[in-house]
Amino acid sequence: MTAPGAEPAHSPARGFPIWASVALALLCAVALTWSRALEIWRSGAFFDSDDAMRAVQVRDLLAGQSWFDMTAWRLDPPNGVVSHWSRVVDAPLAALESFFRLFLAPQYAERIVRLLFPLALLAALLRLAAWLSYILAPSASQHLAVLLAFLSGAALTQFIPGRIDHHAPQIVLLLTALGLFLKGIEAEKARAMAGASLAMSVSIAISLENAPFFAVMLAALPALFVVDGERMRAPLAWFAASGLLCFPLLYGATVAPARYLVSACDAYSWVYLAAAFTGLLGLAALAALAPYARTPAARAAAAAAAGAAVVATMAAVAPKCLGDPLAGIDPLVREFWLSHVTEATPLLKFRDGESNVVIMIALPVAIGLAATLWEAFSAKQAAARRRRLVLAGVIAAGFAAGLWQVRVFTSTMPIAMIALAGTAGAVAGFLTRGFSAVTRGLTAAIICFAVSPMGVAAALPVGEGTAEMAEQQKSKAACLQPKTLEPLAALDPAPVAAPFDLGPYLLAYTPHSAFAGPYHRDNHGNRIVIDAFLAPPDQAERILRAAGARLLLWCHYEPGGFAKKAPDGLGAALARGEIPSWLAPLPQTSERLLVFALRP
Structure with missing residues (x-):
């Protein structure tokens, strides 16, 4: 058997270390995103x-807000908005920034962290790709796995410079x-389940976006x-025991x-802890029953009872979850x-x-799912079949979740x-x-490119909708640039009514507060802005x-459609250049962004 980290003897990459492939992919990522990284460093x-x-x-x-206080106080003032995020991602960012502040000004310490953090995570992703490939098939080329992970588009989406979410x-x-x-489902490697439960608990503490994958x-x-x-028995016992420690700990x-017994459907809360606790106890019970449940029918009944207990727990604690x-979003905000x-x-x-976007997103994942199923049913060893079937279930769950929100595909693509x-x-x-090793390697690389999201995107013509989306993004970006919003910092801090997307940028670039923001918990602040832009000018005042x-603030890029929805409303008037008397225009920093003060 090939040793971990090595390549099979027939591989053209034999003797070429995995770290070199990872480093090469990172260099390509840096080259592709260099202009963006420079912009972050220069302007923030x-x-x-x-x-x-x-x-x-x-x-x-870093300024002293409590670890447990997740209130964004400058969003929807004066009460703020309690975020559904957690401090798990804040912790490494704050630690790195504190370190760099020892020898850099605070703004540059923040900027270098914004550059290094996603790059370090991309390196981890690429190395994990090789490791996961080895777990699935030790004879497969880990170098191809690194290449495929890079071609999944991760380096140009969620791991791009500045991406600290x-x-x-x-x-x-x-x-x-x-x-x-996948390692832990084999009895002799069941201890790996302890690491799996820890990774899952940390992930759930960050957000629920991986929940569909973990459910499978x-x-x-x-x-x-x-x-x-x-x-x-051993995999069940190891996961249950470690999970009963990790999930409550996180x-x-x-x-x-003060929120231990509060159930929120959009974040790690009491309902999910209770369901996890019930499920983990169920897995422990199955482990204990393993020597006695001799027939598949008996085991199926026990497993069904454990699953039903989880659903019953959620139904008893918070059935709405x-x-x-996102059912709680105000209909107008939605x-x-x-x-x-x-x-x-x-x-x-x-x-x-x-439609090209659909093809670019769905086709590579479908190919990965099909290949995984084919390898599962053609596998000669039961262990390999089990791993591939679980993997296929995870990819299928990602595909199904992507039918609900397309962003899930950014997590599914690297796996597929x-x-x-x-x-x-x-x-x-x-x-x-019969050809040389170099020819085999080049052919494999071409195949990888052809089936990858980046390869499919390169092959597809640019559709009208795609070009329109790009033009809209360009127009919106003009309102969100530092040089557009930072001059507002010279004004006394004030509550600002502005379109949704401007909210976080106002908070980041200026000392002002903003009513609206692109967050589903900000129903109150978002409704203030919606109602004002839809209302006739006198009512809006x-x-x-x-x-x-x-x-x-009014940006000429207006995706919400206020002007179309209410032709007599304040938004429509501003779009036509009609300024109500109760608004005092302030010096413009961009022809696309209008700034007004409410007259006393």
Whole structure:
């Protein structure tokens, strides 16, 4: 058997260390994103609202805000908005920034962390790709796995310079948990389940976005118990014992004591801890029953009872959390904000002109799923079959979740691509039988590129919808640049009424507060802005003065459709250049962004 980290004897990459492939991929990523990295270092620019909000959250922590106080006080003033995020990602960011502040000015300490953090996580992703590939098939080329992980587009999406939100850490934790879980389902390596449960608990403490993947993995444990019986005793016991320690530990470390018994459907809260505790006790019970449940029927009944107990616990504690975790969004906020967020769009709801986006996202994942199933059913060893079937379930769960919100595919793609390493190598070997090792390697690389998201994107023509989306993003970016918003910092701090996307950037670049922001918990502040822009100017004045607004911003990029929805409203008037008498125009920093003060 090939040793971990080595290549099979027939591989053209034999003797070429994995770290070299990782380093080469990192260099390519740096080259592709160099201009963006320079812009961050020079101006401190943010390219995503969540990254701006994360930076604000870290600044508040470093300024003395309590670890357990997750209130964004400058969002929807004066009461603020309690974020559904946690401090897990804030902690390494704050620690790194504190270190760099020893010899850099605070703003540059923050900027270098924003550059190094995603790069370090990308290195971890690429190394995990090789490791996971080895777990799946020791004979597969780990170098191809690194290449496929890079071609999944991760380096240009969630791991791009400046990306300090929780998505990249979540992808790394997902791959870590998956690899350890696939190792741990083998009885002789069951101790790996302790690491899997730790990675899962840390991930859930950050956010719930990996929950669909973890649900499949956890469901696989009782399913394998039904099939394999006592052989699964050790994996069940190890996961249950470690999980009963890790999940409450992370809960206590990240949730404020005053909120221990509060159930929130969009974050790690009491309902999910109770369900996890019930499920873990169920797995422990299955482990204890393993020597006595001799028939598949008896084991299936026990497994069904354990699963039913989890559902019953959630139904008893917070039945609303069995549905859509975003069900609490105000209908108007959903209409004017969430329905226009590309990453929150269901895959099949992209417009006809954006059909290329659907192909670019779905086709590589479908290929990875098909290859995984083919390898599972053609595997000669039961252990390899089990690992591939669990992997196929995880990829399928990601695909299904992507039908709800397309952003889930950024987590699913690296897994689906890594799963292709063995198949790509085998196909290349078949096509180049009798040729040199270099030819086989080049052929494998071409195959990897052809089936990857980056390869599919390169092959597809640019659709009208895609070009339109790019133009809209360019127009919006003009309102969000530091040089556009930073001059506002010279004004006295004031509550600002501005479109949703501007909120986090105002908080990051200026001392002002903002009512609206692209966050589902900000129903109150978002409704103030929506109601004001939809109302006739005289009514809008009353709404804004009652809320305490002192500044108003209007960006000519207006995705929400205020002008179309209410032609007589304040938004439509501003779009036409009609300024109500109660608004005093302030000097413009950009032709696309209008700034007004409410007259006394």
